[in-house]
Amino acid sequence: MLSTLYIENIAVIEKTNIDFTKGLNVLTGETGAGKSIIIDSINAVTGHRTSKDIIRTGSDSAFVSATFTNISKEIKEKVLDLGFQVDDDTLILSRELSLNGRNTCRINDRPTTVSTLKEIGIELINIHGQHESLELMSPESHINYIDNFAELSSVIDDYNVSFKELKKLNKLLKENGGDESQRLYEIDLLTFQVDEINNASLTVGEEEELQNEKKLLQNSEKVRQYLDKSKSILSGYNGGNACEMVDEASTNLIKASNFLEEAEDVSNRLSDLSYALQDISAEISDLIDELEFNPSRLEEIEIRLDEIYKLKRKYGNSIEEILEYGEKAQKKLKKLLNYDKDMAEAKEQYEKLYDITLEKAENLTSLRKKAGKEFSHRVEEEMKFLDMPNVRITVSIEQSPLYSKGKDKVEILISANPGETPKPVSKIASGGELSRMMLAIKTVLSESDTIDTLIFDEVDTGISGKASRKVGLKLKEVSKNRQVICVTHQVQIASLADNHNLIRKNVKGERTFTDVTTLDYNGRIEELARIMGGIEITENTKKLAEEMLNNN
Template identity: 35%
Template sequence: MLKHLYIKNYTLIEELDIEFCKGFSVITGETGAGKSIILGAIGLLLGQRADSKAIKAGSDKCVIEAHFDLSRYAMDDFFVQNDIEQDAEDTILRRELTASGKSRAFINDTPVALSLMKELGESLVDVHSQHQNLLLNKQDFQLEVVDIIARDSADLEAYQKSYAAYQEAEQNLRTLEKEIEQSRREADFLQFQYDELSAAKLNAGEQQKLEDQSETMSHAEEIKQALYDAENYFDGEEGGALSLLRNATSSLHSIGRVFASSEELAERVNSCYIELKDVAAEVNSLLSKVDFDPAELDAVNARLDRIYELQKKYHVTTVEELLELEEQIGKKLSNIENSDENIAEQRKKLAELQDKCQQLADKLSSKRVKAAREVEKQMRERLVPLGMPNVRFEVALTKEQLGRNGQDKVSFLFSANTSTVLQPVSQVASGGEIARVMLALKAMISGAVKLPTIIFDEIDTGVSGKIAEQMAQIMHEMGQQDRQVISITHLPQIAALGAHHYKVYKEETANGTVSHMQKLSSDERVTEIAQMLSGSDVSDAAIANARQLLRL
């Protein structure tokens, strides 16, 4: 429930700091006193968009903060999932607006996205204003009411998951059919491409190997001459490196018996001789292999030219990409060849998912039919005391194609008397009747949904007298079920039944008009309700009437 509300520098409110109580509370005040401003501030805490023009003139920042006691409501998952510290007895929502247009949102002093504040706010407070009566025009709202009474959220979630899978399979089938149709139109061309690439008998890595081979063969004479020269340097007739190293080793060995250090040097030179001899042998081997064959070079270059031609044609740069393209085209041709089988398989999968959706939708429908009868029963029971003794209220359920919420279309049909044909409630109910219908709906669904705080903004429009008293009694009863109900009202019959009474009023100051809100004492309530009964000139009769309404 809402425990405390603090507003600073918001439109006509300079500073408001007020405590709220559990149960049924009422807020009264003259038109234009600022009741809608307070609702607007609460709306910002529920995630509504902010306008810097709402900041009080002359101020550069406004702050709106509310404290909630959620200890009786299981909301731990929200805070755990969003990594926000929680104090169930004191959950704080705060919005800050600056004149520059910046807006910041906080939950328990943790900065959060506005969407997250909206998600939490919608679980904390339900504000019912006159424009919300338009929900009776919307089938989604009417279906939601039936689902709440049916308590079918788990079944609806299971259906929606199944329906999402069905839609995905349906899209996959359409995509497959489109691709196959396109491929069939291109089949001859695809076959030509595949045959061309397949005939090339490409191998991964062959391009680099061929390019190296072409480069070597193109410079065969140069390479052969260099190898020949190297061979002569190693072991030529005029004294090569190997001969010189052998002589150096012999010279060092010859003095070994008189100069011991020369033996170590001789071994080192001998090691060089062995290594160099091995290199010379490899050079000789390479020399025998290098040969210039014009025909082989032409064949290598012809193969490279074909590879380059294919790469240019298919807009790629490597043989590997050509091989990948060949594989892709092969798959397309395979799909064309097996298209009927693939489509049949996909259609079978789609049919299976549709059957599953239908089964889950039928289960939902069954629960909704039972819930519809319960809604009809409860609505009649709630509307009769509200001045509609001959009311008829029917929940019409009709079948449609499977959709996101199942296959049921819901329409609330209404007649205030026995002689009028049942028609959609939004088309035939008067303003006062719609207000009573919405109150009855809210009272009914509030019993199924644990919502901490419900605010009714002038739901009494179009009613008076005994009916207003009955509406107040319903709101009072709603406030007894671990719920906080706040009614903004102009009717003394409703104001009198509030367990707590707040008044909003304006005051002219040196800084302009300022709105205030205060909780009324018992005597102040008598005066306020008497003024609501008789106007600014409060008579003794009005005082007595007010006391009677308050049962004092």
């Protein structure tokens, strides 16, 4: 459950710490005090999309942390699988928002990403706000309620494996359904391209080798001159002989070593150099012998390079790209040549897979129809308790073309008055009826839901009097098995709380500050009296508030 929420520099909240308990927790306060900021902060720390606009004016960043205690075994295993440590079944999520757009997220003080926060957050908290009541107005969302109630996720996943493969085959058949003349044209073109590339017998690195050889042939006379000059310097063709001079110097040093011992080492080094120079001279001679200018070879290279250049203009910027193009063209050509056989096999495979997919979709329909009846009955019972005694709920399931959820178009229909035929929610439900219907659905779904914390943001919209009392009792009932946090304006709901937090706005100087206080017994009486009495709180209002609190 959510034990502590710490908020810093979010909107009008400079800094506050909110403690929650088991059971029913309520948040009350005057309109504009900042109740919605609490929900925004919880959304932020559980990885939902958040704007930097919520950062308090004058601050560079905002920070939220949420401490969860007694987390379930499933949550603990998920956190461990994601690579985070869990001590004492406690989990701390935190997120810092900056004006520069950066997000710093942590799980148990270890860095993480926003998406990982969300992945864990959706397992910890389920938030029901006014926008979810509006979702009831959209029939497209209704199928999710039935599927969640019937716990069909694994069945839908299995169906989707077949459906996705069916879509691929359908796409293949459509893409290859062109006219015969176009296919023959492509075969001729690809055959020419493949033959042209194959006949060229290209090898990777060939162009660079040819360019180097061409460069050498074009400059062979210069190279010969340089080699001859180097040979002359070493071998003495030009009035001196470097090899003999080094050898003579070494001999004289040997003689000197008879009287100067250190000269022997220098002599040995010169002797080694003499041998090396002789080897180098021989190698230069070999290079001269190998060097030849062959005009016909240069012409061959020019022709080959021109051929490569033309292929590059057509098929790629390098030999590697040309060969890659050839491989792809070869595969496409093979596919076109085997078109009739491949299409026949694809059609046969499509028909078989269609039957399998349709059978899985029909199984989903059967499961939904069965679940729909039970769902309708359960939601009706909950709504009757919530002061709608004549309500009738029907789940309409009509057939549609195959799609990612099967072949069903699902819509929840409602009749709030005797004698009226159930109709779409969007046509007849009032705001108060929507709120109660959503609470009823949430209550029914919560029985199969493993999430420990449910948050209801102004679920009492459009409800008052006896109905709001029933809503409070239902929230109290749900809170027996999980933690419930509720933002409310109704005294009938607030009086049932196990833990009551007051959100209060203050103005100091020219700045607005919001703080959150956990109320004691007397504080609760004052707040319940304020909700009932408005601006002026009388002793009678306080007595009524105390009586209501004691009765609960």
